[in-house]
Amino acid sequence: MYVPKAFREDDVARPNPQWQTFDGSRQALAVFSGPHAYVSPTWFAAPAVPTWNYAAVHAYGCPRVLEGAAATRDTVERLVREHDTAWRLDAQPAEFVAGMLRGIVAFEMPIERLEGKLKLSQNRPASDRPGVVRALRAGSEIQRALADLMQP
Numbered sequence: 001m002y003v004p005k006a007f008r009e010d011d012v013a014r015p016n017p018q019w020q021t022f023d024g025s026r027q028a029l030a031v032f033s034g035p036h037a038y039v040s041p042t043w044f045a046a047p048a049v050p051t052w053n054y055a056a057v058h059a060y061g062c063p064r065v066l067e068g069a070a071a072t073r074d075t076v077e078r079l080v081r082e083h084d085t086a087w088r089l090d091a092q093p094a095e096f097v098a099g100m101l102r103g104i105v106a107f108e109m110p111i112e113r114l115e116g117k118l119k120l121s122q123n124r125p126a127s128d129r130p131g132v133v134r135a136l137r138a139g140s141e142i143q144r145a146l147a148d149l150m151q152p
Contacts, residue, residue, distance in 0.1 A: 011075050033054070037146050039053050051121075066108060071106045
């Protein structure tokens with residue numbers, strides 16, 4: 001699971017009131033959820049109750065707003081470059097882009113502390129894990145990703 005060292009130039013919608021606290025001095029929490037899935041007691045060899053396996057990382061830091069239209073545009077351009085091969089900001093009508101950028105607040109959050117949590121049936125006997133992995137492998141892409149994390 002990828003967790004950046006800092007939110008270099010991320011953004012939120014301007015109507016979202018959270019950004020108003022991004023003054024660089026108040027700590028915030030960003031949660032990165034990894035694969036997660038329900039685990040049926042029928043997948044265990046020993047008697048059990050239903051549970052949930054998951055992977056998550058909590059990142060703590062003090063976010064601050066990045067001022068100016070150029071910083072906001074750069075933030076959106078980086079986001080698009082990273083995640084979208086079909087859509088380009090510079091291919092959009094200038095009026096549309098200007099309006100969109102006015103509705104966005106760019107920010108950064110240097111990460112001060114990371115806490116990871118993996119609940120992967122490690123609290124169960126080793127004999128229970130193969131059944132969970134087998135069942136997860138037969139499921140969705142997220143369930144298969146969780147099964148990958150459970151492999152020794």
